Amino acid sequence: MVKARKYIYHSHFDGLPKETDLKLVEEELPPLQDGEFLTEAVFLSVDPYMRSRASGVDLGSTYIGSQVAKVIESRNPKHPKGEHLVGRFGWRSHTICDSKSDFWVVPDLEDLPLSYSLGVLGMPGNTAYFGFLEICQPKPGQTVVVTGAGGAVGSIVCQIARIKGCTVIAIAGSEEKIKWLSNDLKFEHVLSYKDDDFGAKLEQVTPEGVDCYFDNVGGEVTSVVLTRMNEFGRIAVCGAVSGYNNDFSVKASPIQYLMIRKQLRMEGFNVYRWQALWFEGIAQNKKWLEEGKLQYRETLTEGFANMVQAFINMLSGRNVGKAVVKA
Numbered sequence: 001m002v003k004a005r006k007y008i009y010h011s012h013f014d015g016l017p018k019e020t021d022l023k024l025v026e027e028e029l030p031p032l033q034d035g036e037f038l039t040e041a042v043f044l045s046v047d048p049y050m051r052s053r054a055s056g057v058d059l060g061s062t063y064i065g066s067q068v069a070k071v072i073e074s075r076n077p078k079h080p081k082g083e084h085l086v087g088r089f090g091w092r093s094h095t096i097c098d099s100k101s102d103f104w105v106v107p108d109l110e111d112l113p114l115s116y117s118l119g120v121l122g123m124p125g126n127t128a129y130f131g132f133l134e135i136c137q138p139k140p141g142q143t144v145v146v147t148g149a150g151g152a153v154g155s156i157v158c159q160i161a162r163i164k165g166c167t168v169i170a171i172a173g174s175e176e177k178i179k180w181l182s183n184d185l186k187f188e189h190v191l192s193y194k195d196d197d198f199g200a201k202l203e204q205v206t207p208e209g210v211d212c213y214f215d216n217v218g219g220e221v222t223s224v225v226l227t228r229m230n231e232f233g234r235i236a237v238c239g240a241v242s243g244y245n246n247d248f249s250v251k252a253s254p255i256q257y258l259m260i261r262k263q264l265r266m267e268g269f270n271v272y273r274w275q276a277l278w279f280e281g282i283a284q285n286k287k288w289l290e291e292g293k294l295q296y297r298e299t300l301t302e303g304f305a306n307m308v309q310a311f312i313n314m315l316s317g318r319n320v321g322k323a324v325v326k327a
């Protein structure tokens, strides 16, 4: 008999989540039936959507999330023992699956770490790859602004923009992210949205305006960036993390006015729009990693018991790159 550990949604988040909002419990799993297989979490992801989508989660149910899991027992010949997959199984240590469960099999990563499947070679990497290239349509020589630039999605967008020959303006909050973007990733224009003179600094580094904006944060920062857009600019509306802890009640911004005046095209997207091309994104990002054109960083928290703290840290900006938990 296998005992799974899982986090259940215990009390509604109010602002930044608290340790006591999620509760770690045990669940006895039944023996496998024909066609089923048992997986064990190896790495678990903590992502901003886990906060923004909390209102759709019932109290008492397993909390939403993805993990890299290993098949440890199988009565399904298509998914043998030892196979690794990325599954949307929630915050749990062990899961009984069948072929219809919500997962994809990890492709051959050669020497790259398995945890990359939750980041640059998984959902966040594909969000950057498809969201930026398809919606922003960047051209060499153009100016691209990226918010959330030191995180899982933003750090990849910045580097793809550079690969495509664009001038990149990276915007982040924590000092560690700013240092990583400037000193290690060698971006020339790295701004902190927390600076009092953020607007003036943005104006200084965008003398020819902004052609593409990849927006991870929304709110007031976005209102400032919009004032720098060129006519017919393209905006990928990827996320609005600045509003997630206060249920999106951010200050009103002059978005519509600027959209009309500058004839901007702004498009929100969900990465699963490109589900049919999923492995194309992974293959291209893997190639860029191997060629040294993409650099990748993770903030790893050890232990399933520390998941809630890892989640809170990520929402508070204490991750650099992708936040991952090692089970």
Ligand SMILES: NC(=O)c1ccc[n+]([C@@H]2O[C@H](COP(=O)([O-])OP(=O)(O)OC[C@H]3O[C@@H](n4cnc5c(N)ncnc54)[C@H](OP(=O)(O)O)[C@@H]3O)[C@@H](O)[C@H]2O)c1
Residues within 6 Å of the ligand: 047, 048, 049, 052, 123, 124, 127, 148, 149, 150, 151, 152, 153, 154, 171, 172, 173, 174, 177, 193, 216, 217, 237, 238, 239, 240, 241, 242, 243, 269, 270, 271, 272, 314, 315, 316, 317, 318, 319, 321, 322, 323
């Ligand atoms: N559309 C899609 O399909 C899709 C898919 C994946 C992700 N997303 C979105 O993409 C965005 C980035 O996700 P990620 O996984 O890469 O997360 P991440 O950037 O690795 O982590 C979240 C970061 O958000 C920043 N942040 C927190 N509060 C903020 C605020 N008030 N203003 C500005 N920044 C704030 C913090 O960094 P600082 O240190 O910079 O403050 C924090 O580290 C999120 O909005 C997410 O919802 C969308």
